[in-house]
Amino acid sequence: MQQQLLPGFAVPPLPTLENFVAGRNLELLETLRVLTGGNARERFIYLWGEDGSGKSHLLQAVVGAARAQGMNAICTRVPAECAGFELVAFDDADQLDEAAQIELFNVYNRLRDGNGCLVASGTLPPTQLAVRPDLATRLGWGLVYRVHGLDDAEKTAALVAHAELRGFALPSEVSGYLLRHWRRDLPALMSVLEALDRYSMERQRAISVPLLKELLEKAP
Numbered sequence: 001m002q003q004q005l006l007p008g009f010a011v012p013p014l015p016t017l018e019n020f021v022a023g024r025n026l027e028l029l030e031t032l033r034v035l036t037g038g039n040a041r042e043r044f045i046y047l048w049g050e051d052g053s054g055k056s057h058l059l060q061a062v063v064g065a066a067r068a069q070g071m072n073a074i075c076t077r078v079p080a081e082c083a084g085f086e087l088v089a090f091d092d093a094d095q096l097d098e099a100a101q102i103e104l105f106n107v108y109n110r111l112r113d114g115n116g117c118l119v120a121s122g123t124l125p126p127t128q129l130a131v132r133p134d135l136a137t138r139l140g141w142g143l144v145y146r147v148h149g150l151d152d153a154e155k156t157a158a159l160v161a162h163a164e165l166r167g168f169a170l171p172s173e174v175s176g177y178l179l180r181h182w183r184r185d186l187p188a189l190m191s192v193l194e195a196l197d198r199y200s201m202e203r204q205r206a207i208s209v210p211l212l213k214e215l216l217e218k219a220p
Contacts, residue, residue: 015057017065021158021186024148025054031143032058035117036065036087043117044108044142046093048125052185053149055121059089062119079103087117093139094122094129101132108138118142152179155186162190166197168207177209181216192216 013019017036022029028047034040047055059075066073066087073087079100082088088107096104104120111118122129126140150158156175163170170193182192192215199215200207 014064015060017058017061020054020057020061021150021154023150023154025145028058028145028147031145032062032119033065035119036062036069036071038069038071040117042143043115044112045119046126046139046142046144047119047121047147048123048144049147050123050149053147054186055147056091057187058147059091059119059121063087063089066117079107082107085116086111086114088119090118090120092122093120093135094124094131096131098132101135105132105135105138108135121147150186155179155184155189158186159189159193162193163197166194168197168200171207171209173209174207174212177212 017029017033020029031040031042031045035043035045047058049055063073063075071087072085073089074081074085075089075091076082077091077095079090079096080103082090088111090104090107093104108118110116120139122139125144125146126136129136129139156172156179159175159178160170174196178189178192182189192212196207196212196215200211203211205211
């Protein structure tokens, strides 16, 4: 079964700091709120963690919050796009070639000298990155946070809470099946849950594992 967005599935909402399920990342979330509020003492933050842990969500959320405060902000993976911005959220800093690493190093220096802010991400902490030593050093100069992905209990709690907001109770066997047989990142899980709610109303059937299987089998 291909695990992709099914026809009719809800497009996940825009990432915000408010709709990020914090789990064990409460301190990090508060730090990012302070940064985008304009009162941060530390203007450089590096996030690391495994794929699907929520790093990209947080970077996009930081940019959205900063823009709401009137800041000129961008979320990108291309150093050349960073010129002129006072807040840069840079995703996948560990995936750059040599030339792009030099460009990001220069972006860091420009932001530092101009009172700008940088929030960057990678899969490993700065000391373990396979990048130029001078760039790794820069990325490690500010605050460094590991982004902890949600465990199954936290994901289940988030799904149950989302179901309650939509006005239905989510059976434990349904959430368990979904975690075992679908993509495990929270936006994808929420999208399936919303599609399942609509599907159950269209078919006038109670939400159950057989109904979920029937929905998932419609994946191309």
